[in-house]
Every structure is written in C-alpha cells, then in structure tokens.
Amino acid sequence: MSGLHRHTGSTCLLDEACADHACLHPPLERGGLIQRLDPRSRVLAAVSFALLVVALSHLPTLAVAVALAVVAAVLARLEVGTTLRRLLALEGFMVLALMMLPFTVPGDPLFTVGGLEASRQGAVQALVILLKANAVVLMVLALVGSMDTVTLGQALRRLGAPEKLVQLYLFTVRYLDVLHREYRRLRTAMRARAFTMRSNRHTWTSIGYLFGMLMVRSVERSERIVAAMRCRGFDGTFPSLETPTRFQRPDGLFALASLAGMVMLMTIESL
C-alpha cells in the first residue's frame, strides 16, 4: 500500500494505522439485521453485488446501486464517521487518475482550465468509476467488514476456499494483533532514545532494522507455535473450521431481497 500522502508532522508515525488497527477486529455482533445472517450469505451477496456493479455502466443504475449499498450499511449499523473516512480514502494516485480523465477522454467540451479542455464524456466516466468503486466498497464494508475476521475465515472455508489458504488467513489474523503490539513496543523504545522519523537514510535503515528484528522474533515465535501445535496432535486440519452454521429463514429472505435488488439494477440498466 503505497502512494504519496501528505506528511502530518514528525510525531505521527502510526496514528492512522493505530486508528485502523482498532478495526482489525470489528465490534462483535451489534445486533443489526445483517448480523443475524449466516456469514456465507453475506459473503455471497457481497461478491455477486460487486460482480454486477462492475458490469454496469449507466449513471442512474449506479446511483441506485450506491443507494442499495447505503441501505445495507444502515442495516449493518456501520459507524458513519469511520465509514465516510474509508470511502474518501481513495489513494492519491487514483484521485489523480480520475481528475485527469475529463482532460484525456476526447468529446464535447465542458469547461476549460488553463487552456486544457475538459470533455463531458471524460467527466461522466470519472463519475461512473467513482460510483462503482464506492458502491462496492460500501457494500463490502456493510456485509463482510462488519463480520468477525475469524467468522469470515470459516465462511470462506465452507464456501470452498482451500483449507491451507484459510489456515494461513486465520494465523495471519491472529498474529497481526500480536505483531502490531510488538511493533509499537519497539517503536516506543526507539522514541525513548530520541529517534524521530526524518527524510534520511538513517531513518529508513533504522526502521529496516526494526522490521528485521520483528521478523527474527516472529519466526522464533512461529517455531514455538509449531512445536506447541505438534504437542497437541496437529494433523493439518482445523476442526473448528467445520463448525456448521445453517442457512435459516432470514437467509432465505435476504437471498430473495438481494436477488430482487440485483434484478432491479439489471432492469434499470437495460431501460
């Protein structure tokens, strides 16, 4: 994840990351309607919605798609502030690419900036992309992002993802937390020795050392984990992945509603 960002003072370090980190483990079931569904329904609905939206191309249809996503977000009781921040956080280069579109797509002139002509077609295309991207992100945050990350792993497994991949996923989720804490500990130690991030080689090398150390410790930790797992008779499968959840009446209703929504989108698109 890269891209140029404005540097917000020398003390910032991980402020944004820390804020994000709090959401590595989304709040457990908050009682919204969405939370009552089987995780598999939510994943399937989000993916089919995304596939459909990407194939759309008319502005009115996309506006309806965004509206559907907003409804889902409300039902999932997403926090307004955080969600808006996520939606606005398009990466710098994408913002640039979208802003350049009106000037690079040939077509009817809309307005001119400093001798450059912006075309209506270009502006429409930029808007189409913006709506598509936001509809998908919002729907995914509402249906899948509001789910416990471990639950998502189980849902993926039961939807047919390879077992090894899901194990890798579950371990990653588990150790993100541990590592992030370790990282902050090491950073604090550096700060206590008056280290500040600057734009120089010393900074880059020092943080490189920090992550080198983090990797060494992590791998040693993983060796202990493997040993512990062997002691407990690990045979390459996670029994917890097989915990059955059943599709129930709300899932049926939800499937019908999603289907209706998607048929509606297709109808509007073909008008």
Added chain:
Amino acid sequence: MAHIPDGVVSFPVLAVGAAVTVAGCAYALKRLPPERIPQAAILSAVFFVASLVHFPVGPSSVHLILNGLTGVILGWAAFPAILIALLLQAVLFGFGGVVVLGVNVMNMAVPAVICGLLFDVLYRRTGDSPRLAALAAGFCGGLGVLLTTLAVALSLGVSGREFLPAAKLIVLTHVPVMVVEAVFTAAAIGLVLRVKPGFIARPGLSPAWERVE
C-alpha cells in the same frame, strides 16, 4: 498504490488477473507444507504491519509496498500471503476493490516471486558475505516496487488509452518509494542474516521452508 479500486480496469485485465492469482496461489499452496503455515502467516502479518508505516520523504510521506521483501523471504508463498493481506485490507479498510482483487494480487505477487527467485540466484553467488547479501536484497526490494509500478501502469494502460498519462505519472511518483524500499530491505535482510543466519541460508537454494528437513 497496488490498490486499484473496482470499476477501473477492463474485463480482459480482470480475467487475466484472476487466472494468474488462482494459478499462482494453487501452485504456492501445493508447495507449502502444513507445518510451515504458521511461519508464512506470521511473516504475512509482518508485511501487513510494515505496510502501515508512513515514511517521510521530503515534504510528503510514502507507504512501502514491501513485495520485494515478501518475495525474498517467502519465495512462492508470497502469492497467498499477499492475497490474504490485500483481502483483509479490502474487507476491513475498504482499500482496493473486490472484483479487481485478482489484478491487485497479480501486480504485487508476480514481482514478489520474481524478486524471490532472483535473490536466490544472487545469494548463492555472494558466498558468505552478509554485506553483499544485504545489497542483493536491497536491489530486489527496489526492483519489486519498480515491477509493481510498471504492472499497475500496464493494467491501467491496457484498460483504456485515457489512463495512459496517469499511468506514466504513477511510475514517476514511485521513484522515491523505490529508493526508500531498497534501503529498508537491505537493512532488514542484513540484520536478519547477522542475527539468525539460518533464516535465509537455505542449503541448495529453495525458499526458507521448502528445504527438506
């Protein structure tokens, strides 16, 4: 920067991305023995955390991509590791799209694997000098960013001519990321080699855990 949102790239690009990602992950998972899964996962978590760090560069700051480092350490397993990191970022933070996930993984993981294989070749030639090995790692770190940038630019350029100027701009703005990432990777790998030589010293090549014990 490897997070292209949904709605930008064209269908053929989406299809190629999905196919490459599925194939790459399938091959990598087949090569990954079950007892190495915790190690691969812990490293993929390290990369996730590391990619959250902002580095000041001049008046602005950059995020590292770290796919070069991922490849150097994980080899082929970089494929599923990057898939998982990007999946988590899409689902939790809304970075990047869902349908375009295959393209994003391809753009980061293919360069990662190339860097990993290249590092293996270089490492065997450097003999026992950690300094030279660190230099090789730094080179791979910079190369990973370069290849990823080019891949992103290519995905956009192939999707539509109107993206070409933006694509060129992407390559240009990532020169500083390349420099920071090269220095960072050299330092990280240099330290790992000095502290825990067995970590990468893989007898008869083969990425870390693929050696038979």
